[in-house]
Amino acid sequence: MPVHRVDTAVRAGLSFRVLHPLPHTPAPAVMSDSQRRSVMDTAAVERALARMAREVVERTGGTERLVLVGIHRRGVDLARWLADEIGRTEGVQVPTGSLDITLYRDDLMVVGPRPVVGRTELPDGGIDGQQVVIVDDVLYTGRTVRAALDELADFGRPRRILLCVLADRGGRELPIQADIVGAQVPVPEGGRVEVLVPGTDGSLGVEVVGGNG
Amino acid sequence: MAQAPEQTAPALGKDLLGLEELSRGQILSILDTAERFKEISVRPVKKVPALRNRTIVNAFFENSTRTRVSFEFAEKRMGADTVSISTSGSSVQKGETLVDTARNLEAMGIDMVVIRHSSSGSARFLAERIPSNVINAGDGKHEHPTQGLLDLLTIRDHRGRIEGLKVCIVGDVLHSRVARSNIHGLKRLGAQVAVCGPATLLPAAVAELGVTVFRRIEEAIEWADVLNVLRLQLERMKSGFIPSLREYNRVFGVTRARVEAGPRDLLILHPGPMNRGVEIDSDVADGPHSVILQQVTNGVAVRMAVLYLLSGGRAEQAEAVKQGGDP
Incomplete structure (x- = not known):
C-alpha cells in the first residue's frame, strides 16, 4: 500500500484496522534520515488522539478505576495528552503513570546495558483492581509491550489491561495486538516510524524515515 | 521506544577494580544509573529481571557484614542467581590458591565474581586470570x-x-x-x-x-x-x-x-x-x-548499578540482534 494513501486517509479522519499484519522484514543496519515523510500532521494526530480518548472511555465503561500508563519516553507524553482529553470530555482527571521497561527487555544481556532513561512511577492508588491502559507511540515487534506487561505484573494485579498506540506499523514477533490504534502506518523495507510529541520533540506528528519507498 | 536506535551506556570494561582507573564519565554513569535504581528497592516486588541469566559468586576472604549483604541484596534485586562463600568453611582453609578456587567456580558456570580479600591487588590478580567479570569489594589497603x-x-x-x-x-x-x-x-x-x-x-x-x-x-x-x-x-x-x-x-x-x-x-x-x-x-x-x-541504603543502589553496567553483552551478539531488528 503506497504511503500517500494512508496519509490521505488519516487526514480524512479514518483509521485502518489490519487483522493480518504485514510480514516483518529485518531492517538493514544503515538507513538514510534524509528520506523523511510526514504521514500524520499535527491536526491529524490531534484528531486521532481525541478519538482514542473517546475509545478508551468507551472500552472501559467510563473513568471508574481507570489508569493510563505511558511507556518511556513518548508514551508518557501521549498518556498525559489522553488523560487531559478525557478530563475535558468527562470532567474527571484520570491518574497517569510511567513505565521504563529497560530492565525487563528480553535482549538486555545480548545488546548490553542501555542507559536507564526514565522512572517507573505508578499512581499512588496502585494498579490492583484497576483498568490499566498501556500507552505507547509505536507498536512494532510487540516485545516492548511484553516487557511492560511483565513489569506491571510486579506492581500488582490490574482487573484488566488494554493497549493503546498511536501508530501500528505491523511486524509483530509476539502474539500481541493493540486494542485502540491511532493509525496503521505501513513502512517500506528498512524504514521506521517516528512519532513526534511536543514534550520531547517540540512538535506533534508522525513521520516515516528511511526505507526503500 | 519502538524502533529508534538507542545509545548505549559508557562502557565500564570487564571489571571494577578501583576508582583510580575510571573516567569522570564512567563514574557519573554509575551514579546516574544508581539514582534510577533506588526506586526498585521500594517497589512491592523489589526485583527486576535484568540479570536473570547471570550467576554471581560473592567470594569474601575477609570478614564483612554490610558489604556482603549489600552485594547480595543488589544481586537478588537485579534478578541474578548468587552464591556466597567465605574463608571459614571453604577450601581456602585447606590451602587452595585464589586462582584455583576461582577456576573451580568458573568450571561450574559463573559470570561474575565479587571479591573481598586482605591482600592489596588481589582483585586485579584474579581479573587478569579469569574471563568472568570481577568486582573489587575491598582488597587490602588498595581500594574499595x-x-x-x-x-x-x-x-x-x-x-x-x-x-x-x-x-x-x-x-x-x-x-x-x-x-x-x-x-x-x-x-x-x-x-x-x-x-x-x-x-x-x-x-x-x-x-x-x-x-x-x-x-x-x-x-x-x-x-x-x-x-x-x-x-x-x-x-x-x-x-x-x-x-x-x-x-x-x-x-x-x-x-x-x-x-x-x-x-x-x-x-x-x-x-x-x-x-x-x-x-x-x-x-x-x-x-x-x-x-x-x-x-x-545508597550502597545497594550503587552495587545494582555496577552489576548492571558490567554485565554488558557481547559485541558480536549485539550485532546479530541489530541485524534482526530492534525490538
Whole structure:
C-alpha cells in the first residue's frame, strides 16, 4: 500500500484496522534520515488522539478505576495528552503513570546495558483492581509491550489491561495486538516510524524515515 | 521506544577494580544509573529481571557484614542467581590458591565474581586470570570502589554536586582502602580533598595524591563541607600507631562540640562499622549532620548499578540482534 494513501486517509479522519499484519522484514543496519515523510500532521494526530480518548472511555465503561500508563519516553507524553482529553470530555482527571521497561527487555544481556532513561512511577492508588491502559507511540515487534506487561505484573494485579498506540506499523514477533490504534502506518523495507510529541520533540506528528519507498 | 536506535551506556570494561582507573564519565554513569535504581528497592516486588541469566559468586576472604549483604541484596534485586562463600568453611582453609578456587567456580558456570580479600591487588590478580567479570569489594589497603561510589552518591544527594566541594577524610588513612577510593573518585569529579589524622596513620607520601593535610581536626572542620570519618582499623594495628583509644578520641574524635563549633552545616559520613566514642561520638553519628544510614541504603543502589553496567553483552551478539531488528 503506497504511503500517500494512508496519509490521505488519516487526514480524512479514518483509521485502518489490519487483522493480518504485514510480514516483518529485518531492517538493514544503515538507513538514510534524509528520506523523511510526514504521514500524520499535527491536526491529524490531534484528531486521532481525541478519538482514542473517546475509545478508551468507551472500552472501559467510563473513568471508574481507570489508569493510563505511558511507556518511556513518548508514551508518557501521549498518556498525559489522553488523560487531559478525557478530563475535558468527562470532567474527571484520570491518574497517569510511567513505565521504563529497560530492565525487563528480553535482549538486555545480548545488546548490553542501555542507559536507564526514565522512572517507573505508578499512581499512588496502585494498579490492583484497576483498568490499566498501556500507552505507547509505536507498536512494532510487540516485545516492548511484553516487557511492560511483565513489569506491571510486579506492581500488582490490574482487573484488566488494554493497549493503546498511536501508530501500528505491523511486524509483530509476539502474539500481541493493540486494542485502540491511532493509525496503521505501513513502512517500506528498512524504514521506521517516528512519532513526534511536543514534550520531547517540540512538535506533534508522525513521520516515516528511511526505507526503500 | 519502538524502533529508534538507542545509545548505549559508557562502557565500564570487564571489571571494577578501583576508582583510580575510571573516567569522570564512567563514574557519573554509575551514579546516574544508581539514582534510577533506588526506586526498585521500594517497589512491592523489589526485583527486576535484568540479570536473570547471570550467576554471581560473592567470594569474601575477609570478614564483612554490610558489604556482603549489600552485594547480595543488589544481586537478588537485579534478578541474578548468587552464591556466597567465605574463608571459614571453604577450601581456602585447606590451602587452595585464589586462582584455583576461582577456576573451580568458573568450571561450574559463573559470570561474575565479587571479591573481598586482605591482600592489596588481589582483585586485579584474579581479573587478569579469569574471563568472568570481577568486582573489587575491598582488597587490602588498595581500594574499595563501591564504597567510594556510594559515598559520592550520598554527598551528591545532599549537596547536589561534587564539583568544588571540600571533603576531608578523617582518621586512619594509612590502612584505609575507603580513603583511597574516595580520594580518586572525589578528585575525578572535581572536589577538593583533604586528609586529617595523626602522622602515624597518614601514608608518608599522602600529599602526592594531591590532597591537603590537616594535623588538627578543628582546622579540618573549619575548612570542610563534608567529613568522611574513617573507622580506626584496630585489627590491622598490631602496635604503636596511637597511644590509646581515649587519647585518639580526645585529639581526633569527631565530637558534637567540635561539629557545632564549625562554621558550616557539615555533612558527616562514616563507612562503618563505627567505633562509637573513638573516631566518632554517638551524638554525632546519630545526629542531624549524619548521613550514615543513607550511605547504607545508597550502597545497594550503587552495587545494582555496577552489576548492571558490567554485565554488558557481547559485541558480536549485539550485532546479530541489530541485524534482526530492534525490538
